[in-house]
Amino acid sequence: MGRYFLLLFIVPFSYAVQAQVTKEYYENTSMLKAEGTLQNGVKEGVWKLYYPSGKSQGEETYANNTLNGNVLYLHPNGQPSLTGTFSNGKEQGIWKEFYNNGKPSVQAVFKDGLRNGLYKEFYANGQISIDGSFKSDLKDSTWKEYYPNAQSKIEGRYILGNKEGDWKEYYENGKLYHQAFYKNGKIEGKVFWNFPEGTKELTGQYTAGKMEGEWIDFYKDGKPQSVSHYKDSLEHGLFEEYAESGAKLFKGFYKNGLADSTWQYFYNNASSTKKSVEIWNIGKLMSAPEYYDQTGVKLNAGALANGNGMRYFYYPKGAKMMDINYQQGLESGIAVSYYENGVKKTEVSFVMGLQDGMMNEYYPSGMMASQTNYVHGSENGLHKEYGKEGWLSVYGFYKNGSEDSIWFEFHANGKIFSEGYFANGLKEGEWFEYYDTDTLASRGNYEHGKPVG
Template sequence: MRSLLVLFLLSLFISIHSFGQKKIKTYYSDKSVKEIFEGKASKKDTIYNGSYEIYYENGKLWQKGQFKDNLLDGFWLDYFEDGKIKQELTYVKGNLEGISKTYYNNGKINQIQAYKNNLLHGKLEIYYTNGILMEESEYYMGILHGKSASYFEDGYKRVERFFIEGLENGDYIEYFENHNIKEKSCKKKGKYDGFFVGYYKEFKDSTVKHECNYANGNIEGEFKGYYPSGNIMLNCNYVNNIIEGEYRLYHDYKNVILIDSLYLKEIGIYNNFKKVGLWKSYYQNGKLHTIGNFVNALYEGEWLVYFEDGTLKQKGSYKNGLENGLWINYYKSGKLNFEGNYIDGKRVGNWKWYYETSKIWKDCSYENGELIYPFNFYDEKGNLNFIYSEE
């Protein structure tokens, strides 16, 4: 035990040194009593045998108990400096045995422990300072083995689980602070294995947030996520804890349960947790939003962006994840908004912006991504409005 017996060297003896059993006292530097014990003392060694007491410097009893042949033996008491009991312990030949108790300074029980041969063996109970049970677990020769449960300070359960030889095994249930279920799962040899269901904190009806299966601690197979409405949010597949294959993300329709129709938000392919191939995203009305390809998680080739009504908004190309070549952006009317070129993600050459009447309103140039001054602004009739310079 962390607070149990820090034995001090004998500082001063009342009696003449001998090898007989004596009542011995030691003292602090201010000559107040530190220890009173029975034993044998010589210049070379001290053997404790019989009653033992040690005191704080303020004169209050710190610990009391018995020694037998220099080993802790029998019932021991440990006190706080204000005189309140801190621990109740039982020893046999120097080892903790049976029930031990520790207390908070307010007098409430802190822990109740069962020991065998100095190892936790049996039930362990831990309490909050208000007396509410915090944790109860079963031990076998120092190792967690059997049922284990922990609780919030209001007394409601936080986690319930089962241990075999120190590792979590079997059903696992965890709760939020508001008493709603947070997770239901299964574990094997300390790792997630089998079903897993996670829940939203806000809903008492245990609304599912996501569900999947584990194998040896890794997500395997189908993974589903849900909106609070119960509508599906995403659907994908895992291999050895990595997203692999088709990935589908869905829009949610508030207060509407979708049964016959599913509204895609995004669809594409993962390979080794990297986006590859054709990816599409959609507006909530089902119209295409973006379309293009990934290579090894990088944008590649032509990408198109659409307005919600289906008209083209932007088109441009990527190379190794960077903008490359001509990029064109349109107004919703279909008229040209701006156009210009990229090389390796940097603007180059002449760039032009247009009014919706097709007249130029800004005309400038870039070199290696840097804007070149001066550049021109025009009015809606095409007349030069002003020249913008860096000064």
């Protein structure tokens, strides 16, 4: 009897030692982040979560260190942000997301971690924005999307993630924007897009998801803007473009997506006076034998032949506009453009058809306006801009075509106007603006280009 009593005492004591309330803190602070039970080193039961402010962030339920049971997450104002249930670490049943005003933003049904069943999204005003269903995490139902004013935006049907049958898109004013037919997830047959007023913007056709045949872009008055032809989604055949007046601007031919054969360009006037002629060979310019001013007077087109040599461009009245050298049918070396009065406008360096090296731009006065370095066709490296009197106004660096460095703007007296960092073309971190007296005018923080705080 005494031995049995001793065992009863030892077992509960041993369990109490192994199961203990544990608290987690935000790194390098004393601010509570989470608290709950650890049993044999793994999370068990309900764990409570906290914001750095100390307010509740919600709670999670664990079994053997795996989410299992109800979860509740809260916005900082105490309104729920997400509710749902886990079963052995996988979402199960109805899940709901909420805006911080308490209205629902998303409702979904899960089975074994995959969306299965009804799916809805809502705007912050409570109006439904998406209404559909999933099967094994693939869209599989009639699918409808709406504008905040409840007007239909998109309607169609998915079968296991693929669009099927007629699909329609609408403007917020209720007018039809786009209509297409899908087969096994690929567009098939004739398609069109409309302007908000209801007139055609673009017409064409697809075969097994690829653009084929004649495609026409329209102006709002119904006149054609361009007529092109496609094969396997590549431009192939005659291409023509027109001014809004109806005057033809140019016509030429493509072969498997590359300019080919004879291209003719015209001035935008009543008689469509010929401007120039080019001869292409599968994406490479071989010659440019003709150039005319707007009255039809023939000008010196240059010495480009067999893809090599200099070619000239002109303003409508006959003043030279640009000199470009070609090698093997591609721009090569320094190309120079001019203002109509003959003052140099730009200097651009090309290597095998791509900008490579420093591009210089000039004001009509001849003063430098900007300098930008290019590598293989995109801005990479130093960028400077100057005021009309010659003072440095902008200083920074590009990477793969986007601002990506510390970036400065300057007042005319040389004092810094603004400074901050760009990452992939978007403002990041702290930015400062100053008066021309060097005193701080404003400061702000950015994340992915958007102001925060």
